[in-house]
Amino acid sequence: MKKIIILSFCFLTIVFADNEYFSFNDNNTIDFILTDLEIEKVDDYHKIIVPQKIGDTGLIGMPKLPTYTTLLMVDSSKKYRIEYVVKKSYFIDNINIIPNQKMEKGLEIKQIIDKNLKFYNSSNKFPNVNVSISDKMIMRDVVLINLSVIPFNYFPGTNQLEVYESIEINLIEDGEDDSNNIFSDRPKSRVFEKIYQNEILNYNRDLRDDDYQTPSVLYICSGSSENNGSFHTNQYGGGVVCQGAMMTITPFTTFNSNYRKPFSHFYETPVYDQTDIVGDFDDNGNAIGDGTPDNPGKILYYQQNYSGTNKDSYALGTGITLNFSIPLDRGLQKQCKEAAKTQTDIQKQTLKNLELDWHFARLKHCGQKKIEGIRFAKNSPYYDLCSDIEIVPKANQVLPHNHKITKD
Numbered sequence: 001m002k003k004i005i006i007l008s009f010c011f012l013t014i015v016f017a018d019n020e021y022f023s024f025n026d027n028n029t030i031d032f033i034l035t036d037l038e039i040e041k042v043d044d045y046h047k048i049i050v051p052q053k054i055g056d057t058g059l060i061g062m063p064k065l066p067t068y069t070t071l072l073m074v075d076s077s078k079k080y081r082i083e084y085v086v087k088k089s090y091f092i093d094n095i096n097i098i099p100n101q102k103m104e105k106g107l108e109i110k111q112i113i114d115k116n117l118k119f120y121n122s123s124n125k126f127p128n129v130n131v132s133i134s135d136k137m138i139m140r141d142v143v144l145i146n147l148s149v150i151p152f153n154y155f156p157g158t159n160q161l162e163v164y165e166s167i168e169i170n171l172i173e174d175g176e177d178d179s180n181n182i183f184s185d186r187p188k189s190r191v192f193e194k195i196y197q198n199e200i201l202n203y204n205r206d207l208r209d210d211d212y213q214t215p216s217v218l219y220i221c222s223g224s225s226e227n228n229g230s231f232h233t234n235q236y237g238g239g240v241v242c243q244g245a246m247m248t249i250t251p252f253t254t255f256n257s258n259y260r261k262p263f264s265h266f267y268e269t270p271v272y273d274q275t276d277i278v279g280d281f282d283d284n285g286n287a288i289g290d291g292t293p294d295n296p297g298k299i300l301y302y303q304q305n306y307s308g309t310n311k312d313s314y315a316l317g318t319g320i321t322l323n324f325s326i327p328l329d330r331g332l333q334k335q336c337k338e339a340a341k342t343q344t345d346i347q348k349q350t351l352k353n354l355e356l357d358w359h360f361a362r363l364k365h366c367g368q369k370k371i372e373g374i375r376f377a378k379n380s381p382y383y384d385l386c387s388d389i390e391i392v393p394k395a396n397q398v399l400p401h402n403h404k405i406t407k408d
Helices: 190-199 330-371
Strands: 005-007 022-024 029-033 037-043 045-049 066-073 078-092 132-134 137-139 142-150 152-155 158-177 231-237 240-244 247-258 268-270 279-281 287-288 300-308 311-324
Touching: 022 066, 029 066, 078 132, 078 279, 190 240
Parallel strands: 005 137
Antiparallel strands: 022 029, 029 158, 037 045, 066 142, 078 158, 132 142, 137 142, 152 158, 231 240, 247 311, 268 300, 279 287
């Protein structure tokens, strides 16, 4: 099955290509040029010094040789193969390439522990393959292959290192790729344009402005209160919704049972006939054993063995799980709670205003009816509705009264 690898980015993390050693020509050929080779003596070994971003063969115990890589943009519907010609090379004599060592805490062990003695004592060469391409990869909206070059051949039998100083590599289309194609043609992103130009050897910006995506910003926030089960949601009037920390207690019970069917305290093992009295002769011609049982495979009897592990066993476990969620945006939570308090005060005041309006209406209507001489009977369930309403004179009002006039 054809493998397709998808390259994922986290911020601007990317596999760096060694494009300073490669150049791409219009006829789909790649020139590899190796210059300024530096070799360092490390005890009894020699180490090829390269920039930190250059990888190596990575096989533990085998010669540590640099590996140069670059990314090539290809057609998703085509298959590819490579052919190469070494244009220029030379040999370095009396060199003992250091073997790759294991890593500890991100650093290679300095002491030579791992060494493939079978290879180092042979007349073979390493590596077996000097130039290779990877399976197709997808970097967001382009299809790529990784070109790897190991421009060295090490011969431990003669302590020689062959160096490929110049290589011409041909990238050849090799038919249609009818495997599952997950690449979709979508608008390119300008954000990744510089990454493409820096990391892809044959990247060609041959696009119109309409071929690019419209710039946009994606905000990733926590889920809505209805969909977030980690927080308790309080909803108030006026569209105020606050989420608070919540502790969830979940009790659980587990039960396990192990048993043997049919149940038995014993198991049987066969005892074989180990008799060995014939098969050879001594110096006097007498039959003696030859070290091989005379009746191989013959079972004399079965021996019973007691096992305490064949008993039925049961296990019961109970407990609870606690989940406690704490919001990280305390400032926003505080503002939301203040808004919720304000909304609650408004609702309380609105309720008081409605209650006051109701009492004023009761005062008006009950007073009017009492002036007209109308009231609820004492046995009426509504008698108390107007019982606290009193009729008093208006300010500066003179009520009807009589005066007694006397003569002096």
